Amino acid sequence: MTAQDPNDIPAQESLDDPEAAMRDARQRFIAAFPKRSDSIGLMLAVVVGLFRQAIGDGATATLLAVSLLVLATRRLDPTWLIAGGALAGWLLGS
Numbered sequence: 001m002t003a004q005d006p007n008d009i010p011a012q013e014s015l016d017d018p019e020a021a022m023r024d025a026r027q028r029f030i031a032a033f034p035k036r037s038d039s040i041g042l043m044l045a046v047v048v049g050l051f052r053q054a055i056g057d058g059a060t061a062t063l064l065a066v067s068l069l070v071l072a073t074r075r076l077d078p079t080w081l082i083a084g085g086a087l088a089g090w091l092l093g094s
Contacts (some may be wrong), residue, residue, distance in 0.1 A: 059092050 055061050068082050 059088075063088055 055064060063085055067085065071074060071078070071081060
């Protein structure tokens with residue numbers, strides 16, 4: 001079975017048959033998937049690179065872990081996390 005062009009319009013007969021419509025939708029999704037997965041992979045690579053540059057030492061990693069823990073367990077406004085991070089950075093001299 002060959003992949004169809006995602007822009008092709010299905011034949012009228014396949015619109016009346018739900019199984020044929022699902023099969024056509026699956027084929028269009030599979031045909032377009034490699035292009036979408038490439039862009040997702042590129043975005044993930046950029047995010048990982050930025051993360052590695054941003055979290056440079058143990059103090060920053062600890063601050064990240066504590067912030068995520070507080071944000072996940074409490075209903076706290078993110079502004080307070082930013083203020084706490086600034087205070088921690090000032091106290092640590094970073």
